[in-house]
Each structure stands twice: as structure tokens, then as C-alpha cells.
Amino acid sequence: MAKVQIERREFITYSTLGILGMVLAGGVGLSPYLLADERRLRPPGAVDEHEFLGLCIKCGQCLQVCPYHAIELANWGKGHGVGTPYIDASIRGCWACEAVPCVLACPTGALDHSCEKAEDIQMGIAVLEFPDTCIAMTNTLIPKGFSSRIHKFTNRVNNVTQYELDMLEKLDSFEGKPCTLCADMCPIPNPISAIAMIPDKNGGKRPKIYEGCIGCGACEEVCPTNIPSIVIKPRMTYAKMYGGKN
Secondary structure, X not given: OHXXXXXXXXXXXXXXXXXXXXXXXXXXXXXXXXXOOOOOEOOOOEOOHHHHHHHOOOOOHHHHHOOOOOEEEXXXXXXOOOOOEEEOOOOOOOOOOOXXXXXXXXXXXXXXXXXXXXXXXXXXXXXXXXXXXXXXXXXXXXXXXXXXXXXXXXXXXOOOOHHHHHHHHHHHOOOOOEOXXXXXXXXXXXXXXXXXXXXXXXXXXXXXXXXXXXXXXXXXXXXXXXXXXXXXEEOOOHHHHHXXXX
């Protein structure tokens, strides 16, 4: 069943891309609908969205230096901000790199240079959006081959980095164990300040989000369920999402 879920998740990803292609082929008549304002997950240090769109020159330097190949550039089918960088955490999250190279590479301040380390990043906030599918809450073991989707993505990258290989090795070590991936794969230096697994009333465990969450999306990427049980709400703060309560 777990293998089927993983395969379905891949099917959904590629089917969505195929459908988008057909929509784009329909011509510019649909463009007013595609230009709707979307809340995309921006790279670390991104300033306010309106200001970001004004400052970003679409140079792609942030994408070039990202050691985890997490950053993409939006095409016109992605709404406003054609050519601007964003992260699709369901495919590839940000891994809060040391010295935040994407910020250093930004020449305009669209990515604020005061963001100097992982703890400075504020991309959004994690939310257990689909608790009914969370395998940690049902004490289901992480299935064999659960990381095949991430391996396949990495294999398509032209210049795989040691950073990516180290992450995959760590990820594979959880196979066959109770799921704690969202907490144990959190990349910030003090992950317990961001997320932890706590006992659930039904006998399993569930992720609990804390104020230290930076919204990087690593938890969403590694979630082994069909559709990620935990997702990132871009530009959302802990206080707004959880009312400032732990």
C-alpha cells in the first residue's frame, strides 16, 4: 500500500505538469486566469512580495548557487512574477544552507542580505494539513523505497552536490522505522525549536510546530505519504497560524 501511495504521488506530480502543458497550449486567452496572485514559497530572505517583485531582476543567480537545486524560476503559467525564483517544497525543499548562498548571490536586495544564517530565514510556517494521512500517527513503519521519488529527482540533476548525497544517505537510514522524518530531517541547527514528535491521543505520534520553524519546506519534501501530510504556508508566521501559543 505504501509503495502504491508513493507511485501515486509521482503520478500526481507529472500529471499536473501534463495538464498545465495542455492549458498553456490553449493560448493567451486563458492568461487572465493564470496571472492570478499566488502565494508561492520564495527563497530565504525574500522581502515583502510586492517589494520582491519590484526588486527581483530575474537573473537566476540564486538558482545557480543553490547546492540542493531547490530553486525554480516561474514561467507565465505560474501566475504573476514570470522569471522570479520560488520553491516547490512538495518536490524539493530548502535545506537552510550555511551562509545562505542564495541571499549572498542576490544583487538587488530582493533577498535581504541581513538574512545571514538559517535562524534568520522566515519563509513561512509548517502545518499538519492532513493529519488523517500522517503515518506517524498510525504507527506505520516507513516503507522500503519511500525515498525513490527524491532519488529520481537527484539523478536528473547535472551536477549533484555532496550536500545532496549526504541528505539522501541520512534519509535512507530511516527506512523500516517509525516515521519521524519531518522532525529528524529538519535542517536548522536547533531543530527541536522548530518541530518535534509528541504523543498523540490515538497511540501514535504527531509533529508539533514551534516558533523556531522557518518554513523551509524540508519536512514537506521528505513526507512519505501520497500527498504530503505536512505542508508549508508561504509568508505565514507562527503567531498568525498558531496564535503565538506553543
